[in-house]
Amino acid sequence: MSTDHFTLFQAALGNPDRPTKVILFADLSGSTEMKGKTAEVSWLPTIGKFLDITETAVTENGGTVVKYLGDGTLAVFDGDHAAEAICAAIRIQEMLRKENSPEKGVLRDCYASVGIATGRVVEYEAPGGSLDYVGSVVDLAARLCSAGNSQAVWVDSATVASAIMNKVSSEMGRVHDFSPDDYLSDEWKVELKGFAKPIKYREIIWLSKPFGATNAVVNEITERTAAHGAQGDRPAGPPAAQVPEDIREGVVKRWDPAQGRGFISTTSDGDYYVDRRYVVSGEDLTEGRSVRFVARAPFKEGARPIAGCTVQEGHRVPGTFQRVFPDRNFTFADVLDGLGNRQRLFVYLGDGAAEHRSGEAVLLEVTRNYRGISGHLVTADQTGGSGTGEQP
Numbered sequence: 001m002s003t004d005h006f007t008l009f010q011a012a013l014g015n016p017d018r019p020t021k022v023i024l025f026a027d028l029s030g031s032t033e034m035k036g037k038t039a040e041v042s043w044l045p046t047i048g049k050f051l052d053i054t055e056t057a058v059t060e061n062g063g064t065v066v067k068y069l070g071d072g073t074l075a076v077f078d079g080d081h082a083a084e085a086i087c088a089a090i091r092i093q094e095m096l097r098k099e100n101s102p103e104k105g106v107l108r109d110c111y112a113s114v115g116i117a118t119g120r121v122v123e124y125e126a127p128g129g130s131l132d133y134v135g136s137v138v139d140l141a142a143r144l145c146s147a148g149n150s151q152a153v154w155v156d157s158a159t160v161a162s163a164i165m166n167k168v169s170s171e172m173g174r175v176h177d178f179s180p181d182d183y184l185s186d187e188w189k190v191e192l193k194g195f196a197k198p199i200k201y202r203e204i205i206w207l208s209k210p211f212g213a214t215n216a217v218v219n220e221i222t223e224r225t226a227a228h229g230a231q232g233d234r235p236a237g238p239p240a241a242q243v244p245e246d247i248r249e250g251v252v253k254r255w256d257p258a259q260g261r262g263f264i265s266t267t268s269d270g271d272y273y274v275d276r277r278y279v280v281s282g283e284d285l286t287e288g289r290s291v292r293f294v295a296r297a298p299f300k301e302g303a304r305p306i307a308g309c310t311v312q313e314g315h316r317v318p319g320t321f322q323r324v325f326p327d328r329n330f331t332f333a334d335v336l337d338g339l340g341n342r343q344r345l346f347v348y349l350g351d352g353a354a355e356h357r358s359g360e361a362v363l364l365e366v367t368r369n370y371r372g373i374s375g376h377l378v379t380a381d382q383t384g385g386s387g388t389g390e391q392p
Contacts, residue, residue, distance in 0.1 A: 018120040020079030021133065022159060023141040024063065026054050026092055026114045027072040029150035046110050047071050049099060054112075057091035066132055072145075076133060082118055082155075082163035086183075089114040089153040090170045090206040097151070097207075111151045113214075115144030118158040136195075143192040144201060147220075152211035153204040160184065160202050170206040176256065178205075181273065181303050185210045191220035208258040246295040247343060248272070249373060252312070255285040264291055264307045272307035273298070277338045281315040289313055292366075292373040294343050308341035311366045311373065319345065319364045319375060326354035333364060333375050345375035 028050050047070075054073040055065050061084040063077040077085040096111050119137035126132040144154040155163075165180035173183060183205050189198035190213070203210045213221060248266050255262035261275035262285060272295065276282060285291065290313050296306035311317055319333035322344065330353065332344045347364065349356060364375035 018135075019123055020119060021121045021123075021137070022063075022077040022079060022082050022085040022116060022118045022162075023121065023133065023138050024058065024075040024077065024085050024089060024114065024116050025072065025138075025141040025145040026075075026089070026112050027145050029111050029113055050096070050110065050112065053095045053099070054092055057088045057095060060091065061085070061088040063088055066130070067126075074133075074138070074141075076131075079118065080162065082116075082159045083165065083167035085116050085159070086153070086155065086163055086168050086204055089116060090168070090204065093151055093153065093206055094171055113145050113148040113150060114153045115141045115146070115148060116153070116155040116159050117141040117144060118156065118162055139194055140192070140199065143194065144199075147190060147192060147213055147217045148203070149211040149214050151207070152213075153206060154201050155204060157187065157200040157202070160187075168204075172207050179304070181299060182259070182261070186277075188221055190217065192217075205259065208256075209260075247292065248295050248307070249290065249292050250307070252285045252287050252289050252291060255287055257284045260284070262287075263304070264293065264310070269295075269305075271304055273304040274307040274310050278306065278308050278341065279310050279312070279315075280317040280335045280337050281311070282338070283312075283315055285310070285312055286314075290368070290373060292343070292345075294341050296341065308339070309335065309337045309343045311335060311343070311345070313366050313368060313373060315366050316378060317364050317366060317375075319347075319362050321347070321356055321358055321360040321362060323358055324349075324353060324356050326356075329353045331356065331358075333362060335364070335375075345373075347375040347377055349377060 028047065050071065051068055051073060054075070058065050058073070058075040062081055063075045063085060066074045066076050075088070092112060092114060100110065117137045117140040121133045121135040121137050123131055123133055140156060144156065148154040165183065168180065168183050170178070170183070172178070185203040185205055187200055187202050189200055192199050248268070250264040250266040250272065253263045253265040253271060261273070264272045264274050266272065272293070274285070274293070278293070279285060291307070291310050293307035293310040296308040298305050317335050319335045322332045322334060324331040329350050330346065330348045333347050334342055334344050336342045345364065348369065363378040365378050367374060367376040
């Protein structure tokens with residue numbers, strides 16, 4: 001007797017006890033083009049290898065392959081195994097990367113994108129007797145997969161919220177001692193077909209940098225959200241009339257140029273997380289160099305606090321003069337990072353102080369004087385980095 005799917009799915013819509021599952025969808029990138037350019041005898045083994053890899057990665061991490069969809073794989077994990085699903089996605093990418101290496105040469109430029117979403121699904125028995133899943137969560141995993149670039153792993157906000165991130169691991173992460181936060185990109189919103197509102201997602205940093213979105217959906221990525229201190233529900237920085245008082249000085253403890261992130265060590269209250277968005281100059285930081293920054297709250301409970309509006313000795317940064325004190329030969333300049341976090345630097349102007357006005361846009365070299373890390377005015381005709389006026 002066949003299953004009455006219409007009645008089954010209609011009943012499921014009103015069932016509050018639908019199971020929560022983590023859905024993983026992996027798809028071989030560029031497979032359509034590959035099939036058009038090569039003979040079947042060439043591309044069939046490639047797809048077979050990909051399906052073997054996805055099955056191995058999923059089962060090793062406690063998931064179940066639900067079905068193969070041509071050159072894609074749909075897998076399911078229990079609702080409290082989001083971290084395991086992320087690990088499976090990372091494992092898929094790592095195995096594919098190895099199979100593409102010159103040493104192996106089994107695959108040739110055949111990579112995958114992976115999407116993961118978590119939520120309530122409709123679980124039912126398929127004609128073959130196995131369980132299958134439908135619902136918006138399944139659709140979301142597939143959409144995230146198709147939006148991510150080759151080698152990308154995109155996860156929705158529900159997956160991040162339920163994942164125990166200290167279980168997440170990658171080969172690169174183990175070598176470079178990634179913290180749980182190091183595996184997560186900024187949180188962004190993206191317009192996806194079939195969803196009325198933009199979807200919040202994060203990319204999993206399993207190698208050294210995000211792989212981003214396909215060209216087709218780049219313009220559908222609308223904005224960064226509050227995650228990682230980005231603009232969104234949380235204010236990006238203090239209003240222009242305010243200057244934060246929680247200023248710290250420290251030393252760059254670790255900086256990864258490939259990822260554009262690292263940590264700053266302070267003597268008073270431990271380490272702070274920093275990435276390039278929080279560096280005023282937008283440049284790489286140098287390990288061992290002194291910095292000045294605004295202390296910000298961590299992304300989430302248990303994470304390291306953030307070093308916003310970071311300036312490093314030797315960097316040149318844009319600033320805006322505030323009140324100028326010509327009789328005392330100095331002023332203060334506001335500098336901002338890319339997210340609107342702000343701090344105010346002391347700037348000694350010397351005898352030329354009377355030539356400057358509040359609101360003036362200037363270029364400053366970050367230096368040190370008796371007041372600590374400060375700004376040193378760089379004039380238009382300077383190329384060597386010395387400032388106007390003598391430092392006291």
